[in-house]
Amino acid sequence: MKTNVSWQSSDDSRTAGKSIAKKAVLDLERTKIAFLFNSSKYDQEAVLNGAKEELGTAPIIGCTTSIGLFTSEGFISSEDGFSGMLAIGDNIMEATTGACTRLVDARDSAKYAILEALKKHTKKGRPNYCFMFCTPGAEEEYQKGIFETIGSIPIFGGVASSDTTDGQAKVFTENALINEGVAVALIYTDKNIENWFDGKYHETTKCGIITDVGSNHRTIKQIDSKDAFKVYSTWNNKKMSEMKDENLYKEFILHPLGIKTVDGSSTIIRQPISITENNEIEVNENVYINNGIIKMTATKEELMNAPNAVIRKFLDNLRVEGKEVNSLILLHSGKRLIDFSEEDISYIAESIKSAANKIPFIMPLTFGEFGVTDTGSNLCGDLMMTFVAICNN
Numbered sequence: 001m002k003t004n005v006s007w008q009s010s011d012d013s014r015t016a017g018k019s020i021a022k023k024a025v026l027d028l029e030r031t032k033i034a035f036l037f038n039s040s041k042y043d044q045e046a047v048l049n050g051a052k053e054e055l056g057t058a059p060i061i062g063c064t065t066s067i068g069l070f071t072s073e074g075f076i077s078s079e080d081g082f083s084g085m086l087a088i089g090d091n092i093m094e095a096t097t098g099a100c101t102r103l104v105d106a107r108d109s110a111k112y113a114i115l116e117a118l119k120k121h122t123k124k125g126r127p128n129y130c131f132m133f134c135t136p137g138a139e140e141e142y143q144k145g146i147f148e149t150i151g152s153i154p155i156f157g158g159v160a161s162s163d164t165t166d167g168q169a170k171v172f173t174e175n176a177l178i179n180e181g182v183a184v185a186l187i188y189t190d191k192n193i194e195n196w197f198d199g200k201y202h203e204t205t206k207c208g209i210i211t212d213v214g215s216n217h218r219t220i221k222q223i224d225s226k227d228a229f230k231v232y233s234t235w236n237n238k239k240m241s242e243m244k245d246e247n248l249y250k251e252f253i254l255h256p257l258g259i260k261t262v263d264g265s266s267t268i269i270r271q272p273i274s275i276t277e278n279n280e281i282e283v284n285e286n287v288y289i290n291n292g293i294i295k296m297t298a299t300k301e302e303l304m305n306a307p308n309a310v311i312r313k314f315l316d317n318l319r320v321e322g323k324e325v326n327s328l329i330l331l332h333s334g335k336r337l338i339d340f341s342e343e344d345i346s347y348i349a350e351s352i353k354s355a356a357n358k359i360p361f362i363m364p365l366t367f368g369e370f371g372v373t374d375t376g377s378n379l380c381g382d383l384m385m386t387f388v389a390i391c392n393n
Helices: 013-024 044-055 106-120 139-150 228-235 248-254 300-320 342-356
Strands: 002-008 031-039 060-065 069-071 074-076 083-089 094-101 129-134 155-159 171-173 181-188 193-198 202-213 219-223 257-260 267-270 272-275 281-283 292-297 325-333 361-363 369-372 378-381 385-391
Touching: 002 013, 002 069, 002 325, 013 031, 013 044, 013 083, 031 044, 031 094, 044 060, 044 083, 060 129, 060 181, 069 342, 074 342, 083 325, 083 361, 094 106, 094 171, 106 139, 106 181, 129 139, 139 155, 139 181, 139 378, 155 325, 155 385, 171 181, 193 300, 193 369, 202 228, 219 228, 228 281, 248 272, 248 300, 267 292, 267 378, 300 325, 300 342, 300 385, 325 369, 342 361, 369 385
Parallel strands: 031 060, 129 155, 325 361
Antiparallel strands: 002 083, 031 083, 060 171, 069 074, 069 361, 094 181, 129 181, 155 369, 193 385, 202 219, 202 292, 219 281, 257 267, 257 292, 272 281, 325 385, 369 378
16 A cells, blocks of 8 residues: 655646646556545645546545644645645455435435445445535434445545635535535545544533424524523633624634533534524534533633644554555545644644644645544544544555
8 A cells, every 4th residue: 555645735626636646646557536625725626627537437535624724744735725635545345436415315325325336336235435525504314324224334525615604615526516415435444543623622511401403403592491501601711792793703612512422532612603592502513312412621822722632533543453554535624624723733743743743644624524433333423523533554
């Protein structure tokens, strides 16, 4: 197995796609899959066309990202746009892709995408792993659609992000560009792909039970039968009037909400994104009545140091298990960086580079993350990190 990572900053979308693909496939006997992440400022179709000129029929999967990309070369960003690719060549691995625009029942979208990918494979049996990228709005439903089609296999990936909120977030494969929907890649391999899914927030003693939610399951109406925002304000020792200002979003980043998994091994983050006129809290992933909800907390410095700490611990654990890491696909919430300066970003880039210790990696910034808990459950979170290690053995 061999992996190459390339990046390009250019004002021409097609040139960027062609350039990164040419560098990424250098010395690869056969490209089995290419992970592609582009600035939302680019013409995505042009980037894909440029990349396919070099990749031919090789499978591609990826999404738009915001702000920039982290690679072993540092933090890659540009006002003109940027693009990055991680390409894998291997004699045994097989990867196939599928995509579907969001349907009325979002689960059906994922089912069609999976079925498209299944039609292409030549390996016998069920795939070993799945990568999924989607646009915001139906993350859990897409995961359920995958489960209903091929059963329980590890799902890694994230939600496409963009620099604006006007629909620039997109997902894609070599054959599809999706404005709203889901893209999947099925991986058939005898080698390990490992995952660390974490938010690195601390639990507090402030917690309660969700007693009322909106019909879309993304609005917390009441906690312990009280207005949800009133409870949240109390947990932060502030009046509601003090919380409703321009710093509220930053408050949500440092003090989000968490839901503990059934086995207690993980706490999955639910980020408040806005407050309704009825003092309800809107979040980005699903919540349900009788969920226990916890106030989480972290300092800016802890968020800055989290990627470095997680990568080091992750790699140490894999070494103890005798697993040799070939490459890393690191998906990190872009929202965690909202209050960070260029100096802060440079610090994070250098710390990640040091932790990866010459292992090829790429880290786009997403608006939602998918990962696997210690017990094998596939879950969605926000303000999280899902770090994927592709191993040689």
